[in-house]
Amino acid sequence: NLPIIALSANATTEARDLFKACRMNDFVAKPIEVRVLVTKIRQWLPKEKVRKRSISVKKEAKPKSTLPQIPGLNVEDALKLVGSEKLFMDILKDYYTAIPKKARLIQSYKDNQEWHNYTIEVHALKSASKQIGAYELSDKAAALEAAGNAGDTDMIQKDTDSLLELYLHYIEVLAPLFPDKQDSEDKTPISV
Helix, strand or coil: CCCCEEEECCCCHHHHHHHHHCCCCEEEECCCCHHHHHHHHHHHCCHHHCCCCCCCCCCCCCCCCCCCCCCCCCHHHHHHHHCCHHHHHHHHHHHHHHHHHHHHHHHHHHHCCCHHHHHHHHHHHHHHHHHCCCHHHHHHHHHHHHHHHHCCHHHHHHHHHHHHHHHHHHHHHHHHHCHHHHCCCCCCCCCC
């Protein structure tokens, strides 16, 4: 009786039918918008588990974001996806701290010609980058994911260095936002 909600970037009718055939109850397309996910969870929770809260809403202008402009990120779009500044900053911090490790993984998979693992990592980078509003990086990762799925190793060999260069550039861009993370994280450089 436990409801299962599939989360997938594959939003085709065939994929939805496959999820249902696998006995999943519902589906949320990636990139995941927090509001959509919350709505689906509420839909599947037993009614007695859902508490409605009354919030008085004043007809005032929506407060402007207190977040700084971040070069290379569309913060406004990212906030629409995640729903709150605090959640956005938490996601951004996780993204920032994972950059060295994830970049080394992508480089290693390319160097060792582990194309399946490479494709999985660039897929994850595509989704994570889109979620924080790093659209250029997300688009590059999407192109390399498609190359991995198509077996186009020439494109992977040719374009991975520029992907990693842009990705690693975000260490420098995001470092001022998370000064407490700078010394504690492994910053071993990788060559691109």
